[in-house]
Amino acid sequence: SQKIEQNSEALNIQEGKTATLTCNYTNYSPAYLQWYRQDPGRGPVFLLLIRENEKEKRKERLKVTFDTTLKQSLFHITASQPADSATYLCALVGFSGGYNKLIFGAGTRLAVHP
Amino acid sequence: NAGVTQTPKFQVLKTGQSMTLQCAQDMNHEYMSWYRQDPGMGLRLIHYSVGAGITDQGEVPNGYNVSRSTTEDFPLRLLSAAPSQTSVYFCASSSVGTSGRRVEQFFGPGTRLTVL
Numbered sequence: 001s002q003k004i005e006q007n008s009e010a011l012n013i014q015e016g017k018t019a020t021l022t023c024n025y026t027n028y029s030p031a032y033l034q035w036y037r038q039d040p041g042r043g044p045v046f047l048l049l050i051r052e053n054e055k056e057k058r059k060e061r062l063k064v065t066f067d068t069t070l071k072q073s074l075f076h077i078t079a080s081q082p083a084d085s086a087t088y089l090c091a092l093v094g095f096s097g098g099y100n101k102l103i104f105g106a107g108t109r110l111a112v113h114p
Numbered sequence: 115n116a117g118v119t120q121t122p123k124f125q126v127l128k129t130g131q132s133m134t135l136q137c138a139q140d141m142n143h144e145y146m147s148w149y150r151q152d153p154g155m156g157l158r159l160i161h162y163s164v165g166a167g168i169t170d171q172g173e174v175p176n177g178y179n180v181s182r183s184t185t186e187d188f189p190l191r192l193l194s195a196a197p198s199q200t201s202v203y204f205c206a207s208s209s210v211g212t213s214g215r216r217v218e219q220f221f222g223p224g225t226r227l228t229v230l
Contacts, residue, residue: 004156032217043118043204043221044157089156093217102219104149104156 002028004105006090012111013080021075021108023090028103030092033066033073038087038107047088048075080112116140120205120222127195127229135190135225137205143220145208146188147172148180150201151224157204163188195229202226 005024013019023033032051036044050057050066050073057064063076077084087107094101121136139146147162149172159172163182177199179191188207192199206219 008154034218036219041224043206043224044219045221046218049218091157101159101162102157104158106154106156 002026002092002103004028004090004092004103006088006105007108008106010109010111012113015081015112015114017080019077019080019084019110019112021088021090021110023073023075023105025071025092028071028092028094029068030094032093033064034091034093034102035062035064035073035075036089036091038089044089049093077110080110082112082114085110085112118205118207118220118222120203120225122225123223124226125228127192127227129196129229131195133192133195135192135203135205135227137188137190137222138186139188139205139207139220140186141207141220142185143207143209144185146182147206147219148178148188148190149204149206150174150199151204152201160190160203192227197229200227200229 003026034049035047037047038044048064050064061078065074087109089104089107091102091104118139144165148160149157151157158174160178161172161180163169166182166185169180169182182188203225205222208219
């Protein structure tokens, strides 16, 4: 069955360092991969999308890589700040009947310490 | 734009009761969906709709009904609540995803449901 794995343990890093979160998947060939941020008590918020034919995508301090051979995506936050503390979800997007369906990972909690 | 709104924010039910979770969006999105989020698990798709009058089952549809009479609204009905349905429920909307189009989902704030 399709499976997405994200580190279940929280990632603790020091302010100013680069945070790297991992998303691995099996038994799936996604057309897209997305990353979302979720704060406690709130709904997820879209951050970045990367297509299967793209190796890397950047947006301000965020960078996402997508390796379809390794079946892995890495999500980097450079110069991290305490405000970046949240849970980050990856989601695989495939097309079913012409419409996008998302499969979400459980998320990794990031804590950035001053 | 209010985006995606959900009501209520919190709800406590007794086993066997029924209720409807409301979801509305003002972005004219064709695609709407309901997810549940449980600790240690990813968001799991309950039902989704690709337009008014069209709905389909997701990964965990049992015990839930949906309808889509308008583009804006997509209510989720719990027919006979069970403790296993204790969860946080999120509604989301997006424009229809085809190659080259953005497929980001916009999520509501969630409804925290407890079934005793």
